[in-house]
Amino acid sequence: MGALLILCASGHGKVVADAALATGRWDEIVFLDDAWPEKKENGRWAISGKIENLPDWRGRLKEAVVAVGNNRLRLSLQRRLVEAGFEVATVIHPSAQISPFAQIGAGSVIFSNAVVNVDAEIGEATIINTAATIDHDCRLGSAVHVSPGVHLAGAVSVGAYSWIGIGGVVRQMISIGSDVVVGAGAVVVSDVSDGMTVVGVPARPIRENREVYKC
Ligand SMILES: CC(C)(COP(=O)(O)OP(=O)(O)OC[C@H]1O[C@@H](n2cnc3c(N)ncnc32)[C@H](O)[C@@H]1OP(=O)(O)O)[C@@H](O)C(=O)NCCC(=O)NCCS
Known part of the structure; x- marks a missing residue:
């Protein structure tokens, strides 16, 4: 048992904290967020300082994970954790079903009732959200977010x-590029090029991406 440092006191961060405690591997959560000291709490957990003061925490805490929804920011903060000498934690809720033949990258989080099947490969700093299923032989790059369901x-x-x-x-064997957004409820039946937003059933492009992340 020990303490887990979580960067960013978001709603997503609360789910990461909840999953981490459920593993029984950590018994204390320490949040850092640049909104501190104006913002002092993230639900039931205290916020203890700013992310900009990260190196000050290295003497007290060993393991850390980033809980930022924005995919690029999450990976860049994970790199800052490594530079500051932290061990990047991978948090997997105990109710998730992960094949022993799947590979999960450092700093990824996998929430309750998710399934990652045989020979799937998940990159670093990736979110597999509640009850999402990743079937056999899927390949997910770094800092992907697979939303609930x-x-x-x-x-x-x-x-x-x-x-x-x-x-x-x-659909099986489909290739989705980098920086793609697939809208809520879409059914993707053909490949999606880098940087496109697709929506609907079947999914069709509506535009090239700007920053749309609101989680
Ligand atoms: C795809 C998405 C990112 C677009 O967001 P946005 O940039 O704010 O786009 P808008 O709401 O302005 O919608 C643009 C157009 O696309 C349509 N549209 C948006 N999302 C859609 C979706 N999921 N399915 C079908 N059509 C959609 C809108 O109706 C609108 O159509 P119109 O131009 O004919 O009026 C967003 O709608 C979405 O689906 N986000 C996913 C949310 C999610 O998964 N949250 C959980 C996170 S854990």
Whole structure:
């Protein structure tokens, strides 16, 4: 047992904290957020300082994880953790079903009732959200976010920084590029190029991406 440092006191951060405590591996959560000291709490947990003072915490805490929804920011903060000498934690809720033949990258978080099947590969700093399923042979790049209730069929690939919105479904063998946004409830039946937002059933492009992340 020990303490886990979580960067960013977001709603997502609360779910990371909850999953971390459920593992029994950590018994204390320390949040850092640059809104401190104006913001002092994240729900039931105290916020203890600013992210900019991260190196000051290295003497007291060993393991840390980033709980930022924005995919690029999450990976860049994870790199700052490594530079500051922290061990990057991977947090997997005990109710998630992870094949022993799947690979999970450092700093990824996998929430309750998610499934990661045989020979799937998940990159670093990736979010597999509540009850999402990643089937056999899927390949997810770094800093992907798979939202709650998404289903990726077998051998789907998803490039770095892409976000699959809540309830999305992706047909087997489909290739989704980098920096893609798949809208909530979309059904993806053809490949998606880098940087596109697609929505609907079947999913169609609506534009090239700007910063749309609101989680
Ligand atoms: C795709 C998405 C990112 C677009 O957000 P946005 O940039 O704010 O886009 P807008 O709401 O301005 O919508 C643009 C158009 O696309 C349509 N649209 C947006 N999202 C859609 C979706 N999921 N399915 C179908 N159509 C959608 C809108 O109706 C609108 O159509 P119009 O131009 O004919 O009026 C967003 O709607 C979405 O689905 N986000 C996922 C949310 C999510 O998964 N949250 C959970 C996080 S854990």
